[in-house]
Amino acid sequence: MVAISQPIQAGTGQMRPFLPTGVDCGAGLIKVCINSNSSQMRLRQPSKVLELKSPLIEELTSKEGGHFFYHSGDRPDLIDREFLTGELAVWKAPATHIKLSDDPALKAEYALHAILGALATLPHRQEWGLFIVISTHSRDLFSAKLKELTNGTHVVSFGGKEKPSTRVKINFGSVTPEGAGSYTYAKRLNLIDSSAHVIGFDFGTSTTIPQVFAPNGKLIHHQPLEVGGCIDLLDAIASDPELIQHLRTGKSGSIELIRKAVESGYFVYGNRGFSIRPIYARLIKSWLADRLRLALKAIEEWRDSAQSFVAWGGGTEMPGIQKMLATQNITTVPDGSWANAIGMQTIAAALLARRN
Ligand SMILES: Nc1ncnc2c1ncn2[C@@H]1O[C@H](COP(=O)(O)OP(=O)(O)OP(=O)(O)O)[C@@H](O)[C@H]1O
Ligand SMILES: [Mg+2]
Numbered sequence: 001m002v003a004i005s006q007p008i009q010a011g012t013g014q015m016r017p018f019l020p021t022g023v024d025c026g027a028g029l030i031k032v033c034i035n036s037n038s039s040q041m042r043l044r045q046p047s048k049v050l051e052l053k054s055p056l057i058e059e060l061t062s063k064e065g066g067h068f069f070y071h072s073g074d075r076p077d078l079i080d081r082e083f084l085t086g087e088l089a090v091w092k093a094p095a096t097h098i099k100l101s102d103d104p105a106l107k108a109e110y111a112l113h114a115i116l117g118a119l120a121t122l123p124h125r126q127e128w129g130l131f132i133v134i135s136t137h138s139r140d141l142f143s144a145k146l147k148e149l150t151n152g153t154h155v156v157s158f159g160g161k162e163k164p165s166t167r168v169k170i171n172f173g174s175v176t177p178e179g180a181g182s183y184t185y186a187k188r189l190n191l192i193d194s195s196a197h198v199i200g201f202d203f204g205t206s207t208t209i210p211q212v213f214a215p216n217g218k219l220i221h222h223q224p225l226e227v228g229g230c231i232d233l234l235d236a237i238a239s240d241p242e243l244i245q246h247l248r249t250g251k252s253g254s255i256e257l258i259r260k261a262v263e264s265g266y267f268v269y270g271n272r273g274f275s276i277r278p279i280y281a282r283l284i285k286s287w288l289a290d291r292l293r294l295a296l297k298a299i300e301e302w303r304d305s306a307q308s309f310v311a312w313g314g315g316t317e318m319p320g321i322q323k324m325l326a327t328q329n330i331t332t333v334p335d336g337s338w339a340n341a342i343g344m345q346t347i348a349a350a351l352l353a354r355r356n
Contacts, residue, residue, distance in 0.1 A: 017129065018129040018130060018131035018169070018171050018352065019034050019035055019036050019128075019129060019130055019131065020034075020035045020131050020133075020345055020346075020348035020349035020351075020352050021033065021034045021035070021130045021131060021132045021133070021345060021348055022132075022133055022134075022181055022340070022341040022342060022343065022344030022345035022346075022347070022348055023111065023114070023115060023132055023133070023134040023135075023341065023344065024134075024135055024181065024340040024341040024344065025047065025100065025107040025111055025114060025134065025135070025136075026047060026204055026205060026314075027047060027100065027101035027204065027205050027206040027207065028046065028047055028101065028204070028205025028206065028230075028231070028314070029044050029045065029046060029047060029205065029314065029337065030044065030045055030046075030047050030086070030100075030114040030118070031043070031044045031337065031338055031340070031341035032044070032114070032115060032118040032341060033338065033341040033342050033344070033345040034130065034345070035345055035348075035349060040342070040345070041122070042338055042341070042342075043118040043121060043122075044064060044337075045064045045065045045066070045085055045086025045087060045114070045117060045118060045121075046064065046065070046086045046087055046089075046090060047086075047099065047100035047101060047107075047114070048065075048085065048086060048087075048089040048090055048097045048098065048099055048100065049083055049084070049085050049089055049097065049098045049100070049110050049113050049114070049117075050083065050084045050085075050088075050089035050092055050093050050096070050097040050098065051081060051082070051083050052067075052082045052083065052084060052092075055082075055160065055161070056092075056160065059159050059160060060084070060088045060091060060092070061088075061121075061159070062086065062087040062088055062091075062121070063121055064086045064087040064121075065084065065085050065086025065087035065088035065089065065090075065091075065117060065121070066084070066085050066086065066088065066116065066117035066118060066119070066120025066121050066158060067082070067083070067084050067085075067088055067117075067120055067158065067159055067160065068082065068083060068085075068113075068116045068117065068120050068156045068157065068158050069081075069082040069156060069157045069160060069161040069163075070082065070083075070116075070154065070155075070156050071155045071156060071157065071165055072155045073152060073153050073154035073155050073156075073168075074151065074152025074153055074154065075112065075149070075152075075154060078112075078154075082160070082161065083113050083116075083117070084097075084117075085113055085114055085116070085117025085118075085120075086114075086117055088117075098110070100114075101205070101206055104137060104138065104141075104142070105141075105142070105145075107136065107142070108136070108142040108145040108146045108149060109145075109149065111134060111146055111149065111150050112149055112150045112154070112170075115130070115132070115150065115168075115170070116154065116156055116158075116168065119158065119166070119168060120158040120159065124158070124164060124166065125166060126164075126165075126166060126167065127166065127167045127168075127169070128166065128167070128168045128169065129169045129171070130168070130169070130170050130171070131171045131173050131348050131351070131352045132150065132170055132171065132172055132173055132348065133173045133174055133175075133176060133181075133344040133345070133347050133348040133351065134146060134150075134172075134175055134176070134344070135175070135176050135177065135178050135179075135180065135181055135340060135344060136175055136177075136178065137178050137222075137224075139175050139177060142175070143175040146172075146175055147172045147175075150170050150172060151170055151171070151172040152169075152170060153167060153168070153169050153170075154167075154168045154169075154170070155167050155168075156168060173347075173348050173351050173352070174347075174351065176344060176347060177219045177222065178202070178209070178211075178222060178340070179200055179202060179209070179211040179213075179219055179222060179340070180217075180219060180343070180344075180347070181339065181340035181341065181342070181343030181344035181345075181346075181347065182200060182202065182312040182313075182333070182339040182340045182343055183198065183200065183213055183217055183219075183343065184217075184343035184344075184346050184347055185312075185333060185339045185340070185342050185343035185346065186198075186200075186308075186310050186312070186333050186339070186343075187217070188343075188346060189333065189334070191308070191310055191331050191333060192307075192308035192310055193307040193308050194213075194215070194216060194217055195215055195216070195307075196215055196305060196306060196307035196308070197212060197213065197214060197215060197302050197305045197306040197307070198212070198213040198217075198306060198307070198308045198309075198310065199211070199212055199213075199299050199302065199303070199306045199308070199309045199310070200212075200213065200310050200311070200312065201291075201292075201295055201309075201310070201311045201312075201313075201330065202311075202312055202313040202340075203229055203230065203291070203311060203312075203313040203314070203315025203316050203321070203336070204229040204230070204313045204314065204315065205229050205230050205231050205314065206228050206229050206231050207224040207225070207228060207229045208224065208225045208227065208228065208229045208291045208294075208295065208315070209222060209223070209224045209225070209313075210222075210223065210225070210295040210296075210298045210299045212299055212302045212306075221298075221299065221302070223298060225291060225294045225295060225298065226294070227290060227291060227294060229313070229315055230259075230314065230315045230318065231255070232287065233283060233284065233287045233318075234255050234258050234259055234262070235255065236283050236287070237253065237258050237276055237279050237280060237283060238252040238253040238254070238255055238258055239252045239253075240253075240279045240283070242278070242279055243269070243274075243276060243279060246272070246274050253269065254270070257269055257270045258276060261276055262276075262280065262318055262319070263317075265319055267280060280319070281320075284318070284319075284320055284321075284324075285324070288321060288324055288325075292325075292328060308331070309328075309329060309330045309331065310330065310331050310332070310333060311325050311330050311331070311332045311333070311336065312332075312333045312336045312339040312340070313336050313337065313339070313340075314336060314337030315336070316332045316333070316336035316337075317335075317336050317337055
């Protein structure tokens with residue numbers, strides 16, 4: 001997990017204020033953004049969870065995943081149970097961990113696990129107080145459940161049962177529709193004209209979502225395309241004949257190694273010294289063109305009244321995408337994968353200020 005600011009110091013036992021926090025539970029990556037002492041912590045981890053049925057032989061740590069034991073609190077069903085999240089879940093049980101992408105209901109079910117897993121990667125504190133704004137594709141279905149399963153006090157130990165305990169207090173602020181955080185983020189950066197319609201394109205792991213915002217920002221259209229997101233491109237690279245021929249196993253390549261190769265910007269596949277750059281360069285244009293064509297068709301009726309076309313989501317951080325989008329007059333926000341979480345943290349700060 002990437003903490004880009006100075007970590008918070010160990011707790012003093014005093015009552016601390018609630019920290020405005022944005023939580024974006026994506027199908028591929030969970031992004032948590034916490035504001036403390038006017039610095040911002042950005043924590044991300046793969047959207048995966050594993051319940052430990054026996055203690056670990058040795059403690060596992062990663063920047064992109066955590067380990068917690070639940071002692072007591074407002075989730076009695078979790079008492080005396082322990083979990084790994086993110087990368088740690090993948091390391092321990094590559095085949096059998098729970099993937100939150102498998103069912104939208106799992107995101108609500110495991111949002112608390114993801115938040116606790118994120119806090120596990122930070123230096124120890126006796127107490128955390130988080131004021132949370134979280135997004136979901138379907139507020140009708142999941143808002144009540146999200147609140148019921150996360151709100152309240154949770155006493156846990158990070159890193160194993162015997163470790164010092166931490167009291168995590170979660171004050172559930174609100175649930176925003178998917179994309180509202182990104183809109184807020186783009187608005188703060190002056191990348192959109194909020195007096196007119198705004199068209200957003202979210203390039204995520206499993207979804208590509210055209211979104212339309214009415215003047216002043218209310219979401220009026222949000223419909224994932226039939227085709228998927230980045231995972232389709234990574235899949236296509238994995239099963240490309242050029243890569244399969246190089247691997248000589250007759251099987252497709254590893255999606256994880258391809259994702260790492262693309263994210264690093266060096267395109268080197270694992271430790272083989274093989275560059276997937278030519279395959280990427282061959283496939284990326286049609287991947288984007290197909291999605292843009294379908295997305296523009298989906299927002300057709302608002303196209304002429306919109307003043308701003310913006311793109312966000314982790315897919316916009318893939319090499320070459322920003323440039324290709326610019327040729328279509330679509331502005332890419334900086335740090336696209338963080339846009340929604342950062343925006344929700346801003347919304348949380350505003351809500352909190354109003355309540356205090
Ligand atoms: N720095 C980066 N460089 C290149 N690609 C990146 C980078 N960061 C993220 N990505 C790509 O973006 C994807 C993750 O995007 P994002 O976090 O928006 O998806 P998600 O929110 O988990 O999915 P969904 O929106 O479909 O639920 C990764 O799989 C990766 O392919
Ligand atoms: Mg997303």
